Amino acid sequence: MGKLDVSMLRYLSQEDMRVLTAVEMGMKNHEIVPLSLVASIANLKHGGTHKLVKELSKHRLLAFEKSKMNAGYRLTNRGYDFLALKVLSQRDVLHSVGNQIGVGKESDIYIVAGEDQEQLALKIHRLGRTSFRQLKNKRDYHLKRNTTSWIYLSRLAATKEFAYMKALYARGFPVPKPIDCNRHLVVMELLQAYPLQQIHELNDVESVYTDLMNLILKLASHGLIHGDFNEFNLMLDENDHVTMIDFPQMLSTSHRNAKDYFDRDVKCVRDFFFRRFGFTGEDFPQFDRDVQKECSMDRDILASGFSKKEHDELEALESEFRHQIEDLSQDVDIIGEEENSGPEDADAGYEKEISPETDKCGKIEEFQSMEESTSRIQT
Numbered sequence: 001m002g003k004l005d006v007s008m009l010r011y012l013s014q015e016d017m018r019v020l021t022a023v024e025m026g027m028k029n030h031e032i033v034p035l036s037l038v039a040s041i042a043n044l045k046h047g048g049t050h051k052l053v054k055e056l057s058k059h060r061l062l063a064f065e066k067s068k069m070n071a072g073y074r075l076t077n078r079g080y081d082f083l084a085l086k087v088l089s090q091r092d093v094l095h096s097v098g099n100q101i102g103v104g105k106e107s108d109i110y111i112v113a114g115e116d117q118e119q120l121a122l123k124i125h126r127l128g129r130t131s132f133r134q135l136k137n138k139r140d141y142h143l144k145r146n147t148t149s150w151i152y153l154s155r156l157a158a159t160k161e162f163a164y165m166k167a168l169y170a171r172g173f174p175v176p177k178p179i180d181c182n183r184h185l186v187v188m189e190l191l192q193a194y195p196l197q198q199i200h201e202l203n204d205v206e207s208v209y210t211d212l213m214n215l216i217l218k219l220a221s222h223g224l225i226h227g228d229f230n231e232f233n234l235m236l237d238e239n240d241h242v243t244m245i246d247f248p249q250m251l252s253t254s255h256r257n258a259k260d261y262f263d264r265d266v267k268c269v270r271d272f273f274f275r276r277f278g279f280t281g282e283d284f285p286q287f288d289r290d291v292q293k294e295c296s297m298d299r300d301i302l303a304s305g306f307s308k309k310e311h312d313e314l315e316a317l318e319s320e321f322r323h324q325i326e327d328l329s330q331d332v333d334i335i336g337e338e339e340n341s342g343p344e345d346a347d348a349g350y351e352k353e354i355s356p357e358t359d360k361c362g363k364i365e366e367f368q369s370m371e372e373s374t375s376r377i378q379t
Ligand code: ADP
Pocket: 101, 102, 103, 104, 105, 106, 107, 108, 109, 121, 123, 176, 188, 189, 190, 191, 192, 193, 195, 232, 233, 245, 246, 247
């Protein structure tokens, strides 16, 4: 685990940002964005896009690619990180980036400092990263590469995670306090807690077990299922108080497989408590018998966090998203140990759509056409 090298960040000028944003926008419709298009979207007062693009490529924020058909630039992972980090630092949410504290399946977690030096957690979504390296070795890689938009999925995961975190926090659920979100980044409270997975002794095993079962039930009574309620996503503080994290896969109790997901969450906890503490909970909730829906946070979140258009997009993408994750985990199983055998570049992300900006309150700004967005970055 390392540091995120952000030394370059402060040297990024407004013009650099315009060029990076132009490539991001261009990637909405192009896998590789021709220089002429970058220049016309960036529309720099004094020109010079070529020079900036060269410099940004040297620092690996952009990558030049050439095929038989065309030549141009795409954003790298690093470029996408910088774009989002710069926005958060301009909003005074982020002041500096410190050590990495976690590597999840689909993310990197860093300690960061806010404006008043208070410590926060930064989650960088990197959807399909591990699997992507493995995919590279597969024959169907080129096929996948053209049909999958890694950057888009990472951004969707972050947007969704932030929307859920805010709604859950507002309802008093034990989740980290949400701070802000941009693109594939989520900033939240840094928990003084450890994943349950690292805990080998509890003062009162049964009471923690009961808290967890009650939490699963309370979520369901609000119309929600965590969907990945395991020992890595449950954080325990020194008083054995539980905070749950990691929400991109949350789903509604109206999902057609809701019962399976609910039962799996329950089983995860039960299995862990048996393995780790030799504890068998006599009492455990069952979806059909115990879930009584009191309100529909699932619908509220979609209604308040997203405009009608995004709502529909999200719902449509949701199943694609889930399939991708399922496909990918199958790939991982098949390919097994080959994780690091591919080239180091996990970057070939292509955005199909530029998804909407989330402002500080999580309201989605109106989706803008490319022309409108371009004029917005001119100011
Ligand atoms: P992933 O989706 O990749 O599994 P998680 O959100 O579960 O990512 O985070 C990965 C790990 O990072 C967690 O298991 C936990 O150890 C750590 N972590 C995540 N969020 C926080 C936080 N807010 N405070 C402290 N540690 C955190």
